[in-house]
Amino acid sequence: MSVIKPSLPKGTRDFSPIEMVKRNFIYDTIKTVFRKYGYAEIQTPSFENLSTLTGKYGDEGDKLIFKILNSGDLIDQKLINQFSELANALNEENWTVKKDDDKETVTYVFKGKKEDFFTSIFGFGEFDKSSALYKKSNKELINRVSEKALRYDLTVPFARYVVMHQHEITLPFKRFQVQPVWRADRPQKGRYREFYQCDVDVVGSESLLNEAEFILIYNEALSKLGLKDFTIKINNRKILSGIAEIIGKPDLIIDMTVAIDKLDKIGLDGVSKELLERGFTEQDLEKLRPVILLEGFNEEKLASLKEVLAESETGLKGIEEIEQVFDYVESLIAYGLPLTAKLELDITLARGLNYYTGCIFEVKTNEVAMGSIGGGGRYDDLTGMFGLKGLTGVGVSFGADRIYDVLEELNLFPASAEVGTKVLISNFDETAEKYALPIVQQLRNAGISAELYPSSAKLKKQMAYADAKNIPYVILIGGDEMASGELTLKDMQSGEQKKLTVLGILELLK
Amino acid sequence: MSVIKPSLPKGTRDFSPIEMVKRNFIYDTIKTVFRKYGYAEIQTPSFENLSTLTGKYGDEGDKLIFKILNSGDLIDQKLINQFSELANALNEENWTVKKDDDKETVTYVFKGKKEDFFTSIFGFGEFDKSSALYKKSNKELINRVSEKALRYDLTVPFARYVVMHQHEITLPFKRFQVQPVWRADRPQKGRYREFYQCDVDVVGSESLLNEAEFILIYNEALSKLGLKDFTIKINNRKILSGIAEIIGKPDLIIDMTVAIDKLDKIGLDGVSKELLERGFTEQDLEKLRPVILLEGFNEEKLASLKEVLAESETGLKGIEEIEQVFDYVESLIAYGLPLTAKLELDITLARGLNYYTGCIFEVKTNEVAMGSIGGGGRYDDLTGMFGLKGLTGVGVSFGADRIYDVLEELNLFPASAEVGTKVLISNFDETAEKYALPIVQQLRNAGISAELYPSSAKLKKQMAYADAKNIPYVILIGGDEMASGELTLKDMQSGEQKKLTVLGILELLK
Numbered sequence A, B: 001m002s003v004i005k006p007s008l009p010k011g012t013r014d015f016s017p018i019e020m021v022k023r024n025f026i027y028d029t030i031k032t033v034f035r036k037y038g039y040a041e042i043q044t045p046s047f048e049n050l051s052t053l054t055g056k057y058g059d060e061g062d063k064l065i066f067k068i069l070n071s072g073d074l075i076d077q078k079l080i081n082q083f084s085e086l087a088n089a090l091n092e093e094n095w096t097v098k099k100d101d102d103k104e105t106v107t108y109v110f111k112g113k114k115e116d117f118f119t120s121i122f123g124f125g126e127f128d129k130s131s132a133l134y135k136k137s138n139k140e141l142i143n144r145v146s147e148k149a150l151r152y153d154l155t156v157p158f159a160r161y162v163v164m165h166q167h168e169i170t171l172p173f174k175r176f177q178v179q180p181v182w183r184a185d186r187p188q189k190g191r192y193r194e195f196y197q198c199d200v201d202v203v204g205s206e207s208l209l210n211e212a213e214f215i216l217i218y219n220e221a222l223s224k225l226g227l228k229d230f231t232i233k234i235n236n237r238k239i240l241s242g243i244a245e246i247i248g249k250p251d252l253i254i255d256m257t258v259a260i261d262k263l264d265k266i267g268l269d270g271v272s273k274e275l276l277e278r279g280f281t282e283q284d285l286e287k288l289r290p291v292i293l294l295e296g297f298n299e300e301k302l303a304s305l306k307e308v309l310a311e312s313e314t315g316l317k318g319i320e321e322i323e324q325v326f327d328y329v330e331s332l333i334a335y336g337l338p339l340t341a342k343l344e345l346d347i348t349l350a351r352g353l354n355y356y357t358g359c360i361f362e363v364k365t366n367e368v369a370m371g372s373i374g375g376g377g378r379y380d381d382l383t384g385m386f387g388l389k390g391l392t393g394v395g396v397s398f399g400a401d402r403i404y405d406v407l408e409e410l411n412l413f414p415a416s417a418e419v420g421t422k423v424l425i426s427n428f429d430e431t432a433e434k435y436a437l438p439i440v441q442q443l444r445n446a447g448i449s450a451e452l453y454p455s456s457a458k459l460k461k462q463m464a465y466a467d468a469k470n471i472p473y474v475i476l477i478g479g480d481e482m483a484s485g486e487l488t489l490k491d492m493q494s495g496e497q498k499k500l501t502v503l504g505i506l507e508l509l510k
Helices: A017-036 A058-063 A077-088 A114-122 A132-145 A155-164 A209-224 A237-246 A250-260 A263-277 A282-292 A298-308 A313-332 A400-409 A430-445 A459-468 A479-484 A502-509 B017-036 B058-063 B077-088 B114-122 B132-145 B155-164 B209-224 B237-247 B250-260 B263-277 B282-292 B298-308 B313-332 B400-409 B430-445 B459-468 B479-484 B502-509
Strands: A047-049 A067-069 A095-099 A105-113 A146-150 A173-182 A194-203 A230-236 A342-345 A359-365 A374-379 A393-398 A423-425 A450-452 A473-476 A487-491 A497-500 B047-049 B067-069 B095-099 B105-113 B146-150 B173-182 B194-203 B230-236 B342-345 B359-365 B374-379 B393-398 B423-425 B450-452 B473-476 B487-491 B497-500
Touching (some): A017 A173, A017 A194, A017 A400, A047 A155, A132 A146, A155 A173, A194 A209, A209 A230, A209 A313, A209 A374, A209 A393, A237 A250, A237 A282, A237 A298, A237 A313, A282 A298, A298 A313, A298 A342, A313 A359, A423 A459, A430 A502, A430 B313, A459 A473, A487 A502, A497 A502, B017 B209, B132 B146, B155 B173, B194 B209, B194 B400, B209 B230, B209 B374, B230 B313, B237 B250, B250 B263, B263 B282, B282 B298, B298 B313, B313 B359, B423 B430, B423 B459, B430 B479, B430 B502, B459 B473, B487 B502
Parallel strands (some): A230 A342, A423 A473, B423 B450, B423 B473
Antiparallel strands (some): A047 A146, A067 B067, A095 A105, A105 B105, A194 A393, A359 A374, A374 A393, A473 A487, A487 A497, B067 B146, B359 B374, B473 B487
């Protein structure tokens, strides 16, 4: 067997013990909060039928789906037939076909440039990749060799789950899902080809209490992770519809929101320019500007919007929904802890509009420069793509990788999140090892993570091992210790050493 | 968008909330034990470079690796060239090639049966799938369209990890890994195409203390899962080598162990027959039989083996290792809990011999008929395949899916493992909802998983929801309750109802 220098596929990562402890701290914290709000975990398979996934993420998304090659041989009769159909359909000018008299034999004559021979067989002329035929053929061939694909997100598999299990689940169905997803995106800083999503959704309940509870879920989870200053932005798709309506351009709603969404990046002038390009007039802009630039407390914004949207039933409904969510939040926290999060109505918040139909959310930390660390919203027809109509849902998601980077930058991972083994017993020689064996097991029986160094290596090496593993305590057992029954417990951080009996150590480390 | 009736790829599974709680119970229990013994979690990516995986699992294994299609177009110039090389190499009898005078144009003439035309182009004659050329071409084509594959196990990625991170890790490196693996096996009862492996290994330590601790890890984890009667079988590859040696057939060791391994299934007569077929003589069998049929306590077996293997250095070394492991186990548990597991020296235990070099393990439950629920052993050269020689390791693995089935059959999942939400507050009307909002949050602030039914549906429906979700308590809030401040707490199992203040409920549910 030839030896290969091992490497990782681009865009993927190994997670070391320390990274795993930190990642688990994030997942465990978030999951605990999900459960407290009555959400239950489900898992779906890593790969789905290709037909379940394609057509759900737009053309650009479809291209990023990782497809799995059918098992068995790649070349089979079907594939060959596919090629031959393509070839027959094309480039006939290079070919002469003559049936012989016996009708069993045929003569194909190709006359042309040598390099055209095979391309003509494959039917792609000069590899015009933009040609419709090339695209179609390529798509068909991929479908011939691949029937399965890695999931691209957790939302479509969830919709599939709800439809497939509709007779087992009880509505409202509150589920969370924390699993990896895969995208064949160009890897770059902070963007990976395999990453975890943490989604929490409820389907089958129209109540805005759900929206309010997602605000509290964000608040509680992010506070527990140690964040002190973060903003939950909220908007409502119906408000955006209302605005497009009162300007008299309801059809341009997507253009409008795509432009407004960029306010942070390109400023008011940029947005105005883009709106004009997208079919709005100067008069429209005059109506729009005060809405875009809306400032003040949420109550003030809502009051202004009510005036602006007085003529739009949809718009007013959106305002009412936001007010109801705010009311719910206030009632929920009446006797409890106040919100750490800033809750901000942001009319420029858009998020994939083709999808959401009601409230939408986005979460940002104000302590570090970083994109959104969470988002979501209400969708009125998630399961329609699989034939189950009229099921409304709302859900949010946590960006675990970004949250990891934020906590790292703010140094927020608790020290306890870095401790695996709590105590190492050193191993001087065979006698000391024999003495130590029942002790290491006593520590474990008391629930303390403990190791006995597995050989009598040099003490320096054993200490280096404890250091490398961040083990906070080392027990030294030498001749004196065995004679007196008082072991030396070394605190690796302070360097301090104490003499203690096994029971004393158990007491101290518990 | 056309609506597709959704389905799952064969061999894959969705996990419902109840299944997830049970699965988490297994994983959490096992992981907690791993950590207590000083093992730390790592994770590796779901897919690896194809070159990392191929050639590691034998020809049969290689076929079961799920390959990922390269992103982008399937058909590219490279692929076409590959086809054209193949075509040029073959079936020349059907073809006439004539260069024209201008040297730019070429004439290819094919004369033959129509159905031979394309197969001749592709170079596979009449699709003789057993032909070397077909196999080679197919392999090369697969490599052209796929460079990545889903991991097949956790062992090879672990070896890759150790080699890639050799300068960051401190030896001995103790890691565990609980992640899914994928195999394109024919699905059948209990065999899935995606399933979890729970592996725990240490590399860089020769000490047999590690072997002893794996016995304790099995013992503790399986006991904590509720198993009461299970056997950890142990053997040593060196003992098997020694036996082959004293018979004078060291080269037939694999044949010998493959045959002996079947004792359970085909009995002594079957084993004898197979041994004769595999090149052993009647005289060999006479020497072998007493070893195969070895009975009694472990000490008795070891004593007999010492006599039989007196002339084999390797064999005696194997016995010594087993004895050392037994000694370690005894010392470890000297002041602690006794072993629940039966520890049994089993000379017929073989397990993939090409791989293991020292002690080997296998675990079986005696309470249900089921294959092994765990196994492992020592390997002396795991990382050699990636160029890092001389690193010894030992590890074991838990079969989580089988353990799940065992616990299910024995009804061993604790009731607590089925509770998600602990209390549901019913929702009668808007007034009651308003009254309930701060209460549901107070419950959550106290760490109690609580839900307020999100709309004022019929009480029957709300109760059915609590039933379906296995929620053990429901709080009923009506006019009386709001007037008195004493809420009705219903125990869903007994049906019993109590009047309690919020504080009383908090007290009771905590």
